Amino acid sequence: MRVLMISKACVSASYRTKLEYLNQLDNQVEVGLVVPPAWGSLTFEPRPQDHSYPLFIAPIRLNGRNHFHYYPELLSIIRRFQPDLLHIDEEPYSSVTYQAVRIAKRLDIPSVFFAWQNIYKNYPWPFSLMERTVFQTARGAIVGNQEAQDVIRRKGFDKPVWIIPQFGCDVGLYQPHDPETAKRIWNLDGQFVISYMGRLIEEKGLDDLWMAAAPLLAQHPHMTLLFVGSGPWQATGQKLAHEAHLDNQVRFVPWVSTGDMPQILNGVDVLVLPSRTTARWKEQFGRILTEAMATEVPVIGSSSGEIPQVIGDAGLVVPEQSPTALAEALQTIFVDEDLRRSLGKKGRLRVLNHFSQEVIATNTMAAYHQLLS
Secondary structure, X not given: OEEEEEOHHHHOHHHHXXXXXXXXXXXXXXXXXXXXXXXXXXXXXXXXXXXXXOEEEOOOEOOOOOOOOEOOXXXXXXXXXXXXXXXXXXXXXXXXXXXXXXXXXXXXXXEEEEEOOOOOOOOOOOXXXXXXXXXHHOOEEEEOOHHHHHHHHHOOOXXXXXXXXXXXXXXXXXXXXXXXXXXXXXXXXXXXXXXXXXXXXXXXXXHHHHHHHHHHHHHOOOEEEEEEOOOOHHHHHHHHHHHOOOHHHEEEEXXXXXXXXXXXXXXXXXXXXXXXXXXXXXXXXXXXXXXXXXOOOOEEEEOXXXXXXXXXXXXEEEOOOOHHHHHHHHHHHHXXXXXXHHHHHHHHHHHHHHHEHHHHHHHHHHHHHHHHO
């Protein structure tokens, strides 16, 4: 059996470990990958293991424009590889998914698409047409969360669906190391570090995090609030810190490479994802949670979207848009070292059992076999 996956996300080296696991699971199955040379500002990150499976780095049109992009050489690649199954790692209303399923139908190849979208939306033409065509043509779907399955079922998709997060966590990369060394490298010596990592946008609940953390920072001069990421909220956060005279306890690190993320996570004492649900968006997974949990960093998340299902009993979940509840959770984590240690151990075990690349690859391979049987 030959499977060809199409995934722009796999420009990231850590995500391609999924391909390595897939190709190690069954010597009767070969999984190839179509990936662009860059997605937005992120260029393809080479890995020594890239030679271990068929890899097609293909030109892309409309680079960086999510749901609009497509591959002009895709038909040629598919004919060359001759897959038995096409795995399109994109939403059903995306141009590339529409392109791929039409090619698959033309060549009589079964196909499967992926969906994260956990809010029911009616899309304008031509996206509504593309989604309808994909639903009619694809043999099955893989979705990242239960609500995404509910959405496509409500839209009439009645074929097999598997709930499998898109990518697992690389537990070899994300694992606990000496936190004191990590703190020293990132100039966090002697600090209790509360951190948020991700896009600095309002929907991520950063106003709630600030309101919850600011009183604690004022009471404890050896506490730091660390933001890792970039976005428009950074200007807001810097202004709030300045007005509260807490500039020296609030740090912004604009970007950290995949290779450095485990290191900076090891310097963190608690990671917070306080997302807020809006009319157009709610948290679809929260990958940073699994990366922190694998590093044995205790996590606190809001009740938005999939966050409670990701955390389970391996962290603290608070109502979204509740700075008071978040402040109480932060205080609990701060004063209870045993709880921090216990949640850290539970977190890594939960990732190993449910969210590792190996687990995700195994579940994906099972879906392939069921699709083709």
